[in-house]
Amino acid sequence: MRFFIDTANLAQIEEAMAMGIISGVTTNPSLMAKEGIKGKANVMNHYKTIAGLVDGRDVSAEVIATDFEGMKKEGEAFAAIADNIVVKVPLIKEGLKALNYFRTKGIRTNCTLIFSAGQALLASNAGANFVSPFIGRIDDIGWNGLSLISEIYQIFEKQVLDTEILAASIRNPLHIVESAKLGADVATCPLKSIEALLNHPLTDKGLAKFLADAEKLDT
Numbered sequence: 480m481r482f483f484i485d486t487a488n489l490a491q492i493e494e495a496m497a498m499g500i501i502s503g504v505t506t507n508p509s510l511m512a513k514e515g516i517k518g519k520a521n522v523m524n525h526y527k528t529i530a531g532l533v534d535g536r537d538v539s540a541e542v543i544a545t546d547f548e549g550m551k552k553e554g555e556a557f558a559a560i561a562d563n564i565v566v567k568v569p570l571i572k573e574g575l576k577a578l579n580y581f582r583t584k585g586i587r588t589n590c591t592l593i594f595s596a597g598q599a600l601l602a603s604n605a606g607a608n609f610v611s612p613f614i615g616r617i618d619d620i621g622w623n624g625l626s627l628i629s630e631i632y633q634i635f636e637k638q639v640l641d642t643e644i645l646a647a648s649i650r651n652p653l654h655i656v657e658s659a660k661l662g663a664d665v666a667t668c669p670l671k672s673i674e675a676l677l678n679h680p681l682t683d684k685g686l687a688k689f690l691a692d693a694e695k696l697d698t
Contacts, residue, residue, distance in 0.1 A: 480659040483537070483645070483667035487514045487525065491670045492532055503537035504529055505589070505611075505647070505667040507567070523560065530561035539589045539609075541567035542577075550577035558586045565589050565608065570598045575605040582606030589645065596630040603635065603642035609665070614658070615648035624648070625657050632662030652676050 481502040484495045487510040495501045506529070516525045530538045538561070542553040554566040554577060566581055567589045568574045574590065581588050582605070589609040590602035594617060599610040612631060614624025631644050643664035649655060652675045655666050 480663055481665045482673055483539075483665055484673070485510070485647070485649075485667045485669055487511050487516065487529070489528065489532065492529060495670055495673070496533060500673060501533075501536070502665070503539070503565075503667075504533055505539040505567070505645075507541045507591075508543060523556070526557065526564065527560050530563055533563070535563050537565050537587075538563055539565045539567040541591065542569075545569070545571065545573060547573045547576040547580070550574065551580055554581055554586060554588075555584075558584075567591050567611075568607075570602055575601060578602060578605035578607050591647070593631075594627070596627065596634055599631045599642075599644075600634060600638075603640045607642050609643045609645040611645045611647040611667070613648035614646055614654060615650040617648075618650065625654070625661060628658050628661040628663050636662070652678075 482500055483503040483505050484492060484501045485505045486492060487506045492504060511522055516522055526540050540557040542550045544550045544553055550568060550573065557564050557566050565587045568577050569592045570590050578588050578590060587608045589611060590607035591611045593599050593610050593612040599612065602610045612627045614627060617624035617627060628644060628646055635642060645665040645667055646658035646663040647667050649666055649668040649672050655668060655676060658666050
């Protein structure tokens with residue numbers, strides 16, 4: 480399973496790139512606003528900067544429009560920024576039309592706000608390159624988000640669909656590990672969630688012992 484970093488923060492993207500752990504970036508209007516990016520021109524320039532930072536890796540840029548013509552216009556503008564831009568489209572009827580249109584134009588897409596296997600199946604048939612099930616938000620309402628990853632994986636495998644499963648709305652390291660076990664192709668997470676995978680008390684204990692023993696060698 481590959482990692483995408485879910486942020487619009489350039490420093491975090493650079494840090495993740497330096498660690499060699501990410502294969503792409505996902506963003507949305509909320510993440511842009513969090514970084515204080517306002518105005519269409521500034522948003523487009525920020526996407527261009529991100530696309531340049533990640534050395535050809537995927538960058539999902541999310542449309543704001545909810546009508547087909549608006550999505551078409553925004554998506555084409557995003558795709559013109561760089562070859563590694565992936566247009567992020569919501570799972571609504573107009574979004575399916577947009578996915579189908581972008582497929583005919585060779586523009587890669589990520590269908591977001593997936594909360595059921597049926598929605599994922601629709602998005603795949605409409606031409607989505609990625610589907611993004613929001614597992615954390617499903618957990619938030621008392622259901623099991625990870626079971627959705629399993630359902631989508633089983634359907635895509637049996638139907639031999641090429642669409643990749645991008646586990647989103649990650650809340651903790653367990654979500655990441657379990658998503659990998661259940662067949663997700665990608666997990667998109669904040670940097671802190673990825674870095675949390677580093678933590679283990681036995682690693683800390685072992686390193687402390689190695690360092691203590693190393694000091695003895697110099698005495």
